[in-house]
Amino acid sequence: MAFKLGDRVRETSTTTGTGTLSLAGAAVGYQSFASVLANGDTCWYAAAMGPHWEVGRGTFATGSPPTLARTTVIASSNGAAAVDFPAGDKDVFITVPxxxxxxxxxxxxxxxxxxxxxxxxxxxxxxxxxxxxxxxxxxxxxxxxxxxxxxxxxxxxxxxxxxxxxxxxxxxxxxxxxxxxxxxxxxxxxxxxxxxxxxxxxxxxxxxxxxxxxxxxxxxxxxxxxxxxxxxxxxxxxxxxxxxxxxxxxxxxxxxxxxxxxxxxxx
Structure with missing residues (x-):
């Protein structure tokens, strides 16, 4: 387990609520989280959908589908707390806060x-x-x-x-x-x-x-x-x-x- 960053890492997710994000595959022209992270690795991430967004430190897990736990939320549209995401596609990507x-x-x-x-x-x-x-x-x-x-x-x-x-x-x-x-x-x-x-x-x-x-x-x-x-x-x-x-x-x-x-x- 290690902290890692990666270039052009972006996936979509349809997860709702405040829980762990299920990753649905890389966006066109981007890498998947699995291409740069191993099971248990952590990274900085952002998740966004319309006016809803959050930035934090996530923990990646392999599986079907792979997931990203929202371990520590640093900033968000919900006052630095985890966002209760509604239904719909979210962009999930590696960033630097x-x-x-x-x-x-x-x-x-x-x-x-x-x-x-x-x-x-x-x-x-x-x-x-x-x-x-x-x-x-x-x-x-x-x-x-x-x-x-x-x-x-x-x-x-x-x-x-x-x-x-x-x-x-x-x-x-x-x-x-x-x-x-x-x-x-x-x-x-x-x-x-x-x-x-x-x-x-x-x-x-x-x-x-x-x-x-x-x-x-x-x-x-x-x-x-x-x-x-x-x-x-x-x-x-x-x-x-x-x-x-x-x-x-x-x-x-x-x-x-x-x-x-x-x-x-x-x-």
Whole structure:
């Protein structure tokens, strides 16, 4: 099982309701999902019919017919919830969500900042802390029950890498060696989005807010917030991610490994 993308992948479906989509074959000039995905693979998808549409992360299954489970809905015409599709033909295709492209742009900028700082690279060699970095994500597991009006710690179940072993998986915090550091967090919502509210994502240092980003919601579609900060760590300073829900109702943080993550590096 793997996350995959493919070019010109598009099929039709006559599935109604909010359940798994049965795929009815590739449209003319396009590939089928089965031509690029194996059983259990996941992908980003869009499904559309007239004014009804949704974008999310789906799980493909072989069979007669093959199917695509609507595992995580990121945005839709139904307020980021699964669309109750009526009868008729739907277009189902592989796409890339806008929130994922925004996150990719932020990661690219973050990486360029690290690579362009030649003096910091030389300092890493001198101090013996070269390439001390980490990256963690939620591994597909949503974090639900985020109460309104409360600052809640964001947890991360999967370590993509942890060079030097400075990330504590049980406490969900990074305690880097002394020196200049840069940290970044991205958080996306899966449910509970309310129009015209102002949720925040925080980077905490030693148990207190150190940096944050705020984004006013417009509509109830999928939203992601990113925050980054640079600091001079003393060797015992630690960094964590927290989220403030301003919606007035419980929210759910998306478990998508592409959209909710925490990373950092010694400069």
């Amino acid at each position: 806008a929130t994922a492209l925004e996150a990719l742009a932020l990661i690219s900028a973050f990486t360029r900042t690290l690579l362009d700082d030649a003096s910091a690279a030389e300092a890493r060699v001198t101090l013996g802390v070269r390439n001390q970095a980490f990256s963690v994500n939620k591994g597909g597991a949503n974090q639900s029950g985020i109460a309104s009006g409360v600052i809640t710690k964001v947890t991360f179940g999967i370590e993509a890498y942890d060079q030097g072993g400075y990330y504590d998986q049980s406490l969900h915090r990074w305690t880097p060696p002394a020196g200049n550091v840069q940290v970044q967090a991205m958080v996306a919502y899966a449910a509970g989005i309310v129009d015209q509210t102002a949720p925040r994502v925080f980077i905490y240092k030693n148990g207190s807010a150190f940096a944050y980003s705020i984004q006013n919601t417009s509509g109830t579609g999928g939203v992601s917030i990113a925050v980054s900060a640079e600091d001079v760590a003393n060797g015992t300073d630690y960094y964590e991610v927290f989220f403030f829900n301003a919606s007035g109702i419980d929210m759910t943080i998306s478990g998508s490994q592409e959209l909710t993550s925490f990373c950092g590096k010694v400069l």
